[in-house]
Amino acid sequence: MKPKSTPSATDRELVALLGACCIFLALIEHMIPKPLPFLRLGLANLPILIALGVLNPRQLSAVVLLKILGQGLINGTLFSYVFLFSAAGSLSSAVVMFAVSRLPDRVVSFVGISISGGLASTVAQLGLAFLLVFGRSALYIAPVFLAVSLLTSIALGLIASSFCSRSRWYSRIAGAEGRRW
Amino acid sequence: MLKLPRLRPFDYIAAAFAVALIAAAAVSAYSSGSEASRLKVQTAGGEFVYDLRSDATLDFDGPIGITRIEIKDGTARVLSSPCRQQICVNSGALDSGGDWTACLPNRVFLEVTGADETEVDALSY
Numbered sequence: 166m167k168p169k170s171t172p173s174a175t176d177r178e179l180v181a182l183l184g185a186c187c188i189f190l191a192l193i194e195h196m197i198p199k200p201l202p203f204l205r206l207g208l209a210n211l212p213i214l215i216a217l218g219v220l221n222p223r224q225l226s227a228v229v230l231l232k233i234l235g236q237g238l239i240n241g242t243l244f245s246y247v248f249l250f251s252a253a254g255s256l257s258s259a260v261v262m263f264a265v266s267r268l269p270d271r272v273v274s275f276v277g278i279s280i281s282g283g284l285a286s287t288v289a290q291l292g293l294a295f296l297l298v299f300g301r302s303a304l305y306i307a308p309v310f311l312a313v314s315l316l317t318s319i320a321l322g323l324i325a326s327s328f329c330s331r332s333r334w335y336s337r338i339a340g341a342e343g344r345r346w
Numbered sequence: 347m348l349k350l351p352r353l354r355p356f357d358y359i360a361a362a363f364a365v366a367l368i369a370a371a372a373v374s375a376y377s378s379g380s381e382a383s384r385l386k387v388q389t390a391g392g393e394f395v396y397d398l399r400s401d402a403t404l405d406f407d408g409p410i411g412i413t414r415i416e417i418k419d420g421t422a423r424v425l426s427s428p429c430r431q432q433i434c435v436n437s438g439a440l441d442s443g444g445d446w447t448a449c450l451p452n453r454v455f456l457e458v459t460g461a462d463e464t465e466v467d468a469l470s471y
Binding site: 268276284 | 354374
């Protein structure tokens with residue numbers, strides 16, 4: 166599953182398309198009421214999951230950056246401390262998901278990748294909360310956040326997997342090298 | 347319809363790791379508990395801290411008289427107060443971290459703090 170290494174025009178379009186999907190999904194996410202600001206579904210991570218199998222690390226970083234900036238813009242948190250949390254969560258989850266997605270297809274599916282990414286994001290944000298804002302109080306919310314993260318990331322993994330196994334668009338861009346689901 | 351994927355070894359490993367992490371976080375967060383351990387009293391004459399584990403009856407001088415506070419069985423309450431409304435007396439025993447009461451006329455403020463920081467409330471977000 167090695168993504169093509171030479172960027173072509175279509176690859177650049179793909180980065181833009183997936184980035185746009187992130188921003189669109191962030192908007193959808195923003196409209197869904199949530200009990201606490203940090204309890205999110207993580208819908209905007211779907212395009213990242215899908216991108217893992219088809220983009221190289223550089224292009225992937227571009228999509229992740231688009232996602233972080235787009236989310237900041239849409240949620241209006243771009244220049245607040247909340248943005249730090251969001252950025253730390255997105256970056257750590259992208260790095261972890263990228264690493265896990267290098268495992269062979271027979272070892273891991275989107276579900277495992279998604280769970281790892283969700284965990285990384287939650288742990289990073291809790292770590293920041295511990296260090297910067299709430300101190301030990303952050304521990305009280307940790308189990309709730311981790312549990313919610315586990316559930317939403319399983320759901321996202323299933324959706325990504327279902328999408329990629331059926332989408333002709335995905336099988337075309339992923340080609341023979343794409344992940345088999 | 348959602349087409350479910352065949353789950354693979356690492357999926358289970360990741361899920362198991364997540365569950366273990368949740369359990370560990372839950373244990374470390376909730377086992378220590380937030381039982382009250384100290385009583386902080388602010389008066390016109392200064393600020394005092396008492397250990398809730400040792401029972402005591404304390405008198406504090408204020409502008410309108412003496413406020414008597416009792417520490418018993420890990421809780422603290424105002425026994426008597428010279429004020430008119432007796433809000434502090436009626437608020438009963440303070441037993442968990444973050445509980446507080448005050449007698450404004452006599453400038454006495456009581457707060458119980460837990461072993462850890464006080465718990466987060468909804469406003470903190």
